[in-house]
Amino acid sequence: MRKRHSAVPHRLGRRTSFIPSLEGKPAKWAQVVDIAGDAAVRATVAAAATATLLTIDTDGTPGVATADVGSLRSIVPDRLLPVRRPASHKGMTNYISRVVVPTEAHETRAVWCESFNELTHLRDLLIARQPTQVATQPLRLEWAMTTGVRGHIPDFLLRDVDGRMLLVDVTTGRKLDDPRLRAVFQLTAATAAVLGWEYQARTELPPQRARNLNFLHAGRNDTLQDRLGAARSLRQESGPIDVQRGSELLGGGPQGFVRLWDLVAHGDVHVSLDTLIDLDTPVTFQPTGGGAPWLHAM
Incomplete structure (x- = not known):
């Protein structure tokens, strides 16, 4: 069921969400980790996943929508808006930016990156994958468990020229040591597999690769x-x-x-x-x- 999107006031130093908060009590982390560690149970939970999205109508009006796994197979990145937006504040350590990406509906559009780490990975994917459509913070995946519900917003959703879909999470090596985050990524990977999508979890790029990517990205459109x-x-x-x-x-x-x-x-x-x-x-x-x-x- 679709709901009309309404504006959310800017909140200094915090992400601005454009979708309703996750309903229900949070699932206990012990159960989340246990489910993620059992391949059969993980696949069952992933197959029953739902998602909340912010989509663009044919008339260009954004609206909140929910989707099950069957509906998610047909979503189009070009028609997705970010479900949340980063907000800057004085003294912040993250590097927030917007990146021009290709689309099929128009020549280009701009999407949000929430950190310099995300920015360099998106530039890496633009060169390595040459996607035709890109959405960032594209949806919130939601998994129901006996102790409650857990949700996760991946960082990128890309579509290649042949229609292949790639879902991406970007984090740091230090954070990946957290068993709770690894469990969420395992559930995300299992849900992507049900959808027939590729999934990647990425940590920091080597500094030289990041420098090369930033240099090359600056010249992407310097010539006709x-x-x-x-x-x-x-x-x-x-x-x-x-x-x-x-x-x-x-x-x-x-x-x-x-x-x-x-x-x-x-x-x-x-x-x-x-x-x-x-x-x-x-x-x-x-x-x-x-x-x-x-x-x-x-």
Whole structure:
């Protein structure tokens, strides 16, 4: 059942919620941890999950909606607004920001990130996954248990060009040591599996990768070049290509570098993001790099 969305006053230093509070008493953490640790029970609870969302009507009006697992399979990230919004305050340690992301309904839109950690991970996903739709703080998952109910708001929901959905949580390695948070992530992963979605729990990116991502993201839209044609011209070059040679093949000078960074930022060519990028860095046509220590199986 849909409810009309109403504005919520800004509260200094606290997140602003746009959906009703979770109804019912909180489930005991001991039961949450026990359920998350039992694969069969976890799957049963996940299959009965519900969600609260803030969706956009066809006329552009936002409204609060609830959905069961069956309905969640058909949700569209482009039609989701954040169910909560971060609020800034003097002396805060988090870095709140908005990020321009692609959509299918329009050319782009802006979404919220609640921390610098989230911001760099979203930039990583924009390059690595090249999603066509992105929503942040997209919904509140809710699980009913005998001792009460627990809810969780994941950080990102992405849709790829082939329709695959990816649900993402971003945290820190220190917080992931908390068995309560791990239990919530395990329930989120199980619910995503029921929905046929991929799920990722991510901790801090290595500093060099974060620096590279921020540098490349700054040049995502610096050129109107024919990206497919430019990448094709690089593929036709015989022998290996490094950053210096790639920039020369794309016109040379500062413009050649701008075009190369634009290709990397849009996933048309690749460089290693985990090491310092310099003139000798190889340019490849397949993603490079080994394991991802910031990805954690749940």
